[in-house]
Amino acid sequence: MRAHVGRPRALLVVAPHPDDEAIAAHALITRLARRGTRVAILVVSDGAASHPGSRTWPRDRLVHERRRETRRAMRRLGVAAGAVTFLDLPDGRLAERAASVRRGVRRAARALPAPLLALAPSDDDAHPDHRVVAAAACRAPGVRWWRYPVWPAGQRLRGARSLPLSAQERLAKRHAIRGYRTQAGRITDDPTGFAMTRGQIAAFSRPRELFAAATTS
Ligand SMILES: [Zn+2]
Numbered sequence: 580m581r582a583h584v585g586r587p588r589a590l591l592v593v594a595p596h597p598d599d600e601a602i603a604a605h606a607l608i609t610r611l612a613r614r615g616t617r618v619a620i621l622v623v624s625d626g627a628a629s630h631p632g633s634r635t636w637p638r639d640r641l642v643h644e645r646r647r648e649t650r651r652a653m654r655r656l657g658v659a660a661g662a663v664t665f666l667d668l669p670d671g672r673l674a675e676r677a678a679s680v681r682r683g684v685r686r687a688a689r690a691l692p693a694p695l696l697a698l699a700p701s702d703d704d705a706h707p708d709h710r711v712v713a714a715a716a717c718r719a720p721g722v723r724w725w726r727y728p729v730w731p732a733g734q735r736l737r738g739a740r741s742l743p744l745s746a747q748e749r750l751a752k753r754h755a756i757r758g759y760r761t762q763a764g765r766i767t768d769d770p771t772g773f774a775m776t777r778g779q780i781a782a783f784s785r786p787r788e789l790f791a792a793a794t795t796s
Contacts, residue, residue, distance in 0.1 A: 582740035582790050584610075587696035587723070589617040593684055593716070595700060595708045596670060597626045597649040598759040602783045603727040604698055605656070605752040606744045607790075611696075612657040620653055620663045621687040622646075623680055623712050628670035629762060630772035641761060642667075648759045655755070673711040684715040693721025699793065705730040716793055724793035732775075733782030739789040753784035 590611045594600040600608070600620050612618050626645035627638050636644075650660050666683045668676045688697055699716035700709035709729060716724045728734040744752065757763050757780060764774045775783075 580740045582725075582742045582788075584696065584742070585694075587611070587616060587694050589619065589691040589693075589695045591619050591621065591687055591691055591695060591697040593621045593623065593687070593697065593699045593712055594649075595623050595673065595706070595712045596629075597622045597624075597645040597665075598756070598762050599700070599709075599729055600649065601652050601752070601755045601759065602729055603700075604788060605652075605755050606748040606788055607698075607742055608653070608658065609656050609748065609751070617691065618653075618656075618658045618662060619687060619691055620649070620658060621684065622649055622663065622665045623668055623683065624670040624673055624708060625665070625667045626670050630766045630769040632771050633766050633769035635768055636761070636766050641766075644761050645759075648761065652755045652758055671708060673708040677711050677714065680711055681715040681717065684712070685717060685719070688719060688722055695722045697722055697724050698727055698790070699724060701726040701728050701734070701736055701791070704728065704734075725790040726793050728789055729783075732779040733785065736789045736791045739791040741787040741789055743787045749784055749786055753780060756780055756783050 592600045592604050625642045627642050630636050650663055653663055700713045702713045728736040766772055
């Protein structure tokens with residue numbers, strides 16, 4: 580079944596890490612931004628955990644570059660830097676900061692006009708940080724929450740509706756995901772570091788974006 584986006588006045592994309600916003604909703608952001616809907620991105624963690632052993636990419640450089648990657652990808656969709664907020668909580672350890680995550684998400688949602696469409700990760704995402712962010716999506720008047728799948732890459736979401744992508748949107752999305760270069764193989768001096776595989780990038784740029792209406796507490 581197709582996702583019914585409707586006519587929200589604003590879209591909030593809550594991303595656990597700097598790149599999840601593109602993986603989750605590149606095409607949806609593109610469409611709504613083009614339509615003039617106000618779009619805000621909330622990146623919850625600092626993204627510092629992807630390459631802890633790199634000598635050429637110490638923590639500060641990595642965090643700085645990951646922010647830049649998100650800002651650049653969003654700017655290309657018409658989302659200005661001022662609409663992208665970084666909570667800077669510790670990547671990989673969001674469970675220890677669940678209250679701050681909740682507070683940050685609530686504040687971001689309150690700052691936007693209703694009706695608001697807000698996106699959060701799926702409750703059963705394989706990444707613990709994603710589940711912490713999922714739990715922070717709380718019911719509020721005028722806010723409609725949708726869940727999106729990330730991990731494992733290519734995951735199908737129970738009860739999800741789909742937003743089919745045109746060939747052009749799909750290409751743009753794949754290009755954007757590869758543009759998060761620190762996550763796509765740019766950093767080579769940390770054998771334990773993270774790099775999206777070609778298969779993961781392909782799965783993330785599949786021909787549809789999936790969203791499930793959220794149950795929230
Ligand atoms: Zn993530």
